[in-house]
Amino acid sequence: MPYIGIVDDNPIALLHMRILLERAGFPDVRTHTDPRASLAAFKLEPPSVLLVDYLMPDLDGIELLGQLQAAGTTLHTPVAMVSGAEDLESMRLSAYRAGAIEVLAKPVNPQEFTLKVRNLARLSTVPLHGRFQSDFSPLVVPRSSRAAPAKTGAPRDDVPMLRMLEKVAAFRDDRTGKHTTRMAFYAAAIAHAYGLSIAQQDQLMEAAPLHDIGNIGCRDDVLRKGKGEQLDDEARVAMQQHTITGYELLRDSPSEAMQLAAEIALSHHECWDGSGYPLRLSGEHIALSGRIVAVADTFDALTTVRPYEPQWLAERARRVIKADSGKRFDPAVVDAFESAFDSLLRIKRHFDGGEVFAAVAASAH
Ligand SMILES: [Fe+2]
Known part of the structure; x- marks a missing residue:
């Protein structure tokens, strides 16, 4: 089953990214706070797109990508490195060297984040099947923009x-x-x-x-x-x-x-x-x-x-x-x-x- 994998030791950042991607229509997003546990899971079933945090205890994002690359796990997986803005410049080249094709700043900009991940998904050789929306579906509900339910008169079963x-x-x-x-x-x-x-x-x-x-x-x-x-x-x-x-x-x-x-x-x-x-x-x-x-x-x-x-x-x-x-x-x-x-x-x-x-x-x- 194609899916997006995310590794970040910060559970709140992880939740935020997962919610944004689910809202954008990605059907299967799997998250890991422990990079070592993620290694085993990804070797068993490689993700279609992988997002990896840069700074993590025990095993940082660069090391994790190195190990996945050495095992041939991410051979066909587009990878993005995610990092706090203060580390971005110092890690950018290392991230690209480790195989990342995108570098994303945290906290992520919701719209930019989902669009970039969608572009990464297009590069994947393991296609993600989902109801991707043509436009960004924001977590934010802009003023007066939430769609009114269809008034069909049909009984609601919820x-x-x-x-x-x-x-x-x-x-x-x-x-x-x-x-x-x-x-x-x-x-x-x-x-x-x-x-x-x-x-x-x-x-x-x-x-x-x-x-x-x-x-x-x-x-x-x-x-x-x-x-x-x-x-x-x-x-x-x-x-x-x-x-x-x-x-x-x-x-x-x-x-x-x-x-x-x-x-x-x-x-x-x-x-x-x-x-x-x-x-x-x-x-x-x-x-x-x-x-x-x-x-x-x-x-x-x-x-x-x-x-x-x-x-x-x-x-x-x-x-x-x-x-x-x-x-x-x-x-x-x-x-x-x-x-x-x-x-x-x-x-x-x-x-x-x-x-x-x-x-x-x-x-x-
Ligand atoms: Fe409450």
């Missing part, structure tokens, strides 16, 4: 699965259930103010409740710790893993709603300034769906009583979110949040049936 998965998520997280439904309404209201179509708002409303489904893979002790409690490094990494778990869980579904849910699961903790996780993407490299859900989720968290966390009133939440514009949040999404604020209060009132927010709504005018 809706029962979506509802079932919502219930699965609710089993693992006290906050889910009512929270996820309410948050999905917030997300749709913000999307409306942002200028997305009704169909796009509907898609977001369907997919957003699954944003934290990756928590089903999270350890109990980590999950129970509230935001107020200090997480040690190990627990923080375990907690952050819920984004990747959710993505991995949902990404293989052919359902468009499930694909969007996978995108949201992966991107809803990224920050506009690049300080988020898991991929530390910044600006419009972050999926728009994730940027919207990040604001909706935060608004809900700050206006909901949860264990270990004080209740924030809506006006205070509004100030907190505004203060994080351009840092945690996309400024354009925060503007949309501002425009949708009255709608959010109405949604909140609807779910709470409470008078507290009626008072806040009155003061907001």
Whole structure:
């Protein structure tokens, strides 16, 4: 089975490259963090295209390529060397000497990266069969560009699965259930103010409740710790893993709603300034769906009583979110949040049936 092989000791960089290539339509991308283990796997079944990180412990990219070349493994495999920008100039000639025909800078530029890999695939004598898209399919969802689903009137067969998965998520997280439904309404209201179509708002409303489904893979002790409690490094990494778990869980579904849910699961903790996780993407490299859900989720968290966390009133939440514009949040999404604020209060009132927010709504005018 033809496939793309990637070796990089940094699992996050590896995940980023794999996601970009899968999004571009490459059907089989196999990753290795351990170059020595990759040697054995590649000898058994050579990849159609190989991407190798330059700086790795034990065995660097040049040495790895040398060993693969000596074994005749990469005789028919186009190879690219990937490296941090600071090492590029010093390693370029060594990479070419070792058989690389491309040198790519990390962090990779998504569009350039997928186009270059596609060109490498054309050089391969082991053709990759896949649904390569003629144009780059970005992880980024540009403003108003997500295609609306076809309104054929045909019954959707993924809706029962979506509802079932919502219930699965609710089993693992006290906050889910009512929270996820309410948050999905917030997300749709913000999307409306942002200028997305009704169909796009509907898609977001369907997919957003699954944003934290990756928590089903999270350890109990980590999950129970509230935001107020200090997480040690190990627990923080375990907690952050819920984004990747959710993505991995949902990404293989052919359902468009499930694909969007996978995108949201992966991107809803990224920050506009690049300080988020898991991929530390910044600006419009972050999926728009994730940027919207990040604001909706935060608004809900700050206006909901949860264990270990004080209740924030809506006006205070509004100030907190505004203060994080351009840092945690996309400024354009925060503007949309501002425009949708009255709608959010109405949604909140609807779910709470409470008078507290009626008072806040009155003061907001
Ligand atoms: Fe989350």
